[in-house]
Amino acid sequence: MQDRGRLGVLLVAPALAAVLVLFIYPLGYSLVTAFQAKGGGFTLGNFAKAFEFYSVDIGFTLVIIVVSTLLIALASVAIGGYLTLGENPLAVAVLRWLYRWPLFIPFVVAAQCMRTFLAKNGLMNNTFVSLGILDVDQTIGFLDWRGIIITFVWKQTPFVALLVAGAMASLDRSTIEAARNLGAGRLRILFEILVPQVMPTLVVGLILSFVTMMSVLSVPLMISGESPTMMTVDMAFRINNYGDYGTANALGFISYLMTATCAWFYLKRQIR
C-alpha cells in the first residue's frame, strides 16, 4: 500500500510541477513586484500611481463585470427555466438548438463579430433602419463600455446556461409536478423551486465567468480601446509602452482582489 501511495505521487508530480513553475511562481512574482520600488525595497507607490491614472478604469471594470455577471445570471436562468418548464416541445427544441451557438466561439472572434455588428453603421442599426424602427440619424454605435457588456453576455451566457439547464434537468420532477397541481404558475415554480436548488451550480458558473471576463484582453481592446475601458487594456499598455511592471502588477493585484472578494462570498455561502 505504501508503494501504491508513492507511485501515485510520482505520477502526479510532473503535472503539479508544471503548474508550480509556470503558474504559482509567476503569480508570486507578480505579487512581490506589485509592492516593489524600482530599485527594490517595499513601496505602495505602484498602487498610488495605479489609482492616480486608472481609477476611472478600475471603476468601469467593476461595473462592466458586475453588470455582465448579473445579466448572464438572468439570461441563463431564463433559458434553463424555459428548457425545463417549457410546455411546447418544438419551442424547447428550437431554443436548445439556438442558445448554444456562442459556446465555444473564441473571444477574439466574438469581439470581431461585435465590432462590425454594433458599430454606428453596423448590421444591427442597418436592420433597425430597414425595418423602419429607427431613422438613419437616430442610430447610435455601441462600441464603448456598453459594447463590452453586450459581447461578454453574448459569449458567456451559453456556458452558464448549459450548466444551469443541466442541473435543472437532473432535479426531481415530482416537486415541480406537485407545485403545478397546486396551481403555481411557471414563473413562481422557476424562482421558488428550481433556482434555489440549482444555486450552487449557477454560482460556480458565474464565478468562472467572472474570472474569465476579468482576464480577457481582446474584447476591450477591440470594442473600446480608449478610456473608459478595462484594466486589462491598461496593464497591457503599461507593459508594452513603458515596461512598467510595478504599476501593471499593482493593477493585477487589484484584479486578484476583485475575484477573491467574489470567491469569498461564494465560500461564505457554502460554509453557512
Next chain:
Amino acid sequence: MRAWIGRGIVFGLLAFIILGPLANLALWAAAEQWYFPHKLPVVYGTKFWEQVFKPRGDALVSLVTSVWIALATVAASLALAVPAGYALARLKLPWRTAILLAFLLPQAFPSLAVYINIARIFYEFRLNGTMTGVIMVHTVHGLVFAVWITAAAFAAVERDLELAARNLGASGLRTFLTVSLPLAAPGILASAIFVFLESLDEFTGTFFVGVPDVITLPLLMFTASIAGNYQIAAITALVLLVPSVVFMLIIERFLKADVLSKVGA
C-alpha cells in the same frame, strides 16, 4: 395560435441577437466592397479569400503555426495528464482534493496579470517569441481540462474489469495499457479536443509570450481587425470558428453523462 405569435417574436429577437453577429461576420467574409450608406455589401467576391489563402501568405503560415502549437500542447498536456488523471482516479494520494484544486488555479486567477510576469521570466531564459514558450503557457492553461476530464474518464471505468485482468495474471502496467486506457479513451479524446480548442483560440498568453515571432491565427486576426482590414479579419475569424462550432454540435457524443458526473469529483 396566439402563443405562437408571442413565441415567434421572442425567438425572432433571440435569433437576431445570437446569430446576427455571426451572419455579420459571414457577410464581411463574402464582401469585396462594403461602405456606408449601403446596408449590405456592394460587391461580393472571393478576392480576399485568394489573398488570405495564397501560398506562403501570412494567414497560411499562421494557420500552420497555430495547428502545430495546438497539437504540441495536446501532446504535452496528455503526457502530464494521463498519469496524473489515473493516479487521481485509482491510487491512494495524500491531499487529493488540494491536488485537484491546484490544477484549477490557472483558471481561477485573472490570467493576464500572470502572463505578463511569465513573459518577463521567459525573457531571461530566451523563451520569449519561441514556439516552446507559447506551448508551455498553453499547456498549463489547458491542464485543468486535461487532468479533470482524464481523471473522470478513468474513474468511470469499471473496477471489476481491471480486477478481472489482474486475476488472470496481467501485470499492473499491462492492465492499464490493455483495459483501463482503451476504456477511458473517449473521455481522454474529449479532454484532448478541449485542450486543442483552448490552445487554438488562446489570445492573451500568446500576445505577451509569443511576440514578435510567433503569430498565431487569433493574433493575425486581431492585427487585421485593428488595421481596419475587416474582410481579412472576418475570413480568419471564420477559419477559427469552424472547429469551435463543430465541437459545440458534437460535444455530447464525446462527453457522456457517466464521465461528466465524475468531473471534479
